[in-house]
Amino acid sequence: MESKYKINVNKPMPSDEEINQKKDFSRLMNTYEEVHKNPHKFMNNRHKKMKYIMAIVVIIAVALALYVSGS
Amino acid sequence: MAHQQKKDILAEVRIVEEAKKNPQRFGILYERYYKPIYLFIYKRIDEEMIAEDICAQVFLKAMHNLSKYTYKGVPFSAWLYRIALNETNLYFRKNKTRRAVSLEDAGIYRLGEEQVFEEDEYEGQIHQTIECINQLAEKEVELLELRFFEQRSFKEIAYLLGINENTAKVRSHRLIEKMKKIIRRDGK
Numbered sequence: 001m002e003s004k005y006k007i008n009v010n011k012p013m014p015s016d017e018e019i020n021q022k023k024d025f026s027r028l029m030n031t032y033e034e035v036h037k038n039p040h041k042f043m044n045n046r047h048k049k050m051k052y053i054m055a056i057v058v059i060i061a062v063a064l065a066l067y068v069s070g071s
Numbered sequence: 072m073a074h075q076q077k078k079d080i081l082a083e084v085r086i087v088e089e090a091k092k093n094p095q096r097f098g099i100l101y102e103r104y105y106k107p108i109y110l111f112i113y114k115r116i117d118e119e120m121i122a123e124d125i126c127a128q129v130f131l132k133a134m135h136n137l138s139k140y141t142y143k144g145v146p147f148s149a150w151l152y153r154i155a156l157n158e159t160n161l162y163f164r165k166n167k168t169r170r171a172v173s174l175e176d177a178g179i180y181r182l183g184e185e186q187v188f189e190e191d192e193y194e195g196q197i198h199q200t201i202e203c204i205n206q207l208a209e210k211e212v213e214l215l216e217l218r219f220f221e222q223r224s225f226k227e228i229a230y231l232l233g234i235n236e237n238t239a240k241v242r243s244h245r246l247i248e249k250m251k252k253i254i255r256r257d258g259k
Contacts, residue, residue: 004205006171013110022123023105025098032134
């Protein structure tokens, strides 16, 4: 049976040099500025779902109001 | 984990306040914490590229939410680790991949000090730890890592897990008792 977790014992970690190669503050700043200018572009899934749910609720409410006023 | 002095924490809070007004100042914090945050994620993910992506996401979120950070007795680094823990857990939930656990000698030694093992030999202790971890829930493994393998204080653990300090102590005690029980039972 496959074990529940992938367990590493005394596994060497990436070296300082390898980690430093991944570091890029300019890239982070660029992404930050982009997100800051266009936050809607980077809306996360939860926000998107909420937006759809709100739209459906509004449609149902309008339909109900029309139905009630019609009858 | 190195514990920060109060004056260092407060000096860092000043940098955070400056970074709220001038995002370029965040570079100081990025340089300071990139490595520990990357390793924190890497130990749990065990994939360099994915750890790098999550790490970038952590710092982006930190920059974006910096205005929400206020000093409440825990250092700025704890706030970053909390974001890192949440992002890592989010990755596991989305991708349903197996979580990695990094065992190191110092952590095994600390568990030994709690009289968790039936074995005196190091190899036996490693074997018992692995057997035991495979029977623990993810939340328990998370606590085990934070307390025994990363040697964090109960105060910081409480902050990271969003619980109070006493609850962190009680959970840690129960975890040790559970590990002892598993090891005694499996040893028979």
